């Protein structure tokens with residue numbers, strides 16, 4: 469089996485590449501800087517340019533294309549220019565891959581398209597699964613355009629899976645950004661803490677992507693989130709307890725808005741309780757369904773008995 473992974477140098481991509489490579493897959497990573505692929509993975513993983521034609525010849529029924537590429541949404545304050553890059557990098561990546569698949573004589577067996585639970589927009593009390601409508605706001609708009617960018621491969625007879633991922637917890641990513649304030653007793657939930665956090669352990673993110681790649685019945689949208697989403701105040705309480713640093717204060721909404729602008733409202737102060745209904749119905753068994761265990765695992769802290 470072979471996987472061609474666009475954005476494979478990123479936080480999720482690296483874990484996916486390593487898991488598949490260790491399971492004997494041939495891996496090609498499409499990168500804007502293919503030279504760094506060897507630096508990141510050593511030998512055994514080939515880096516190629518998006519616009520090179522070399523990888524087109526590798527397509528075929530035993531090949532999976534995975535599209536994880538996109539400008540990081542948490543890299544900085546959302547100026548007009550940053551918002552343009554967040555949207556265009558995703559839409560252009562999807563379209564480039566569709567164009568390439570269209571030109572190739574042999575089509576891939578499966579196309580995995582990244583998306584996010586931001587698709588559902590800010591939600592209140594009610595949990596959402598894949599049957600829910602898309603919501604309001606900039607991130608929901610980005611997710612709709614992102615998902616649509618590769619939809620055309622379906623008309624080419626390619627099985628397509630869309631993965632609506634929640635906040636991925638691993639060594640890096642969002643958790644790494646949250647740890648320093650907690651370690652200095654300054655951590656706490658943003659705003660009221662009432663907003664939902666749909667989280668997933670990196671091992672399950674990778675495990676579920678692989679499950680959907682290999683399960684020939686899988687197609688359409690899947691929430692990649694643990695079955696136990698929580699409100700942010702509970703997330704912060706468990707994180708604080710795991711670190712031995714109970715939180716005392718909520719981070720005030722006005723201060724977050726001052727610091728992060730619109731991103732504060734869309735990413736920190738609102739959220740959703742997303743459920744992985746289709747994934748569990750398809751038979752995926754989560755290795756880390758519980759938040760306390762997940763944080764203890766990632767922060768290498770023994771669980772209280």
Ligand code: NDP
Nearest residue numbers: 475477478479480499500537538539540557584633635636
């Ligand atoms: P990263 O930001 O770590 O990596 C994404 C990769 O995309 C980079 O390694 C980079 O590869 C490529 N990339 C970055 N900017 C651009 C650009 N302007 N144009 C084209 N390619 C670009 O993302 P993650 O691994 O964390 O996530 C993968 C996907 O899943 C992302 O699209 C993300 O939005 C989505 N997601 C992630 C979540 C998370 O918690 N991590 C949650 C929900 C969704 P290179 O430099 O090699 O070209």
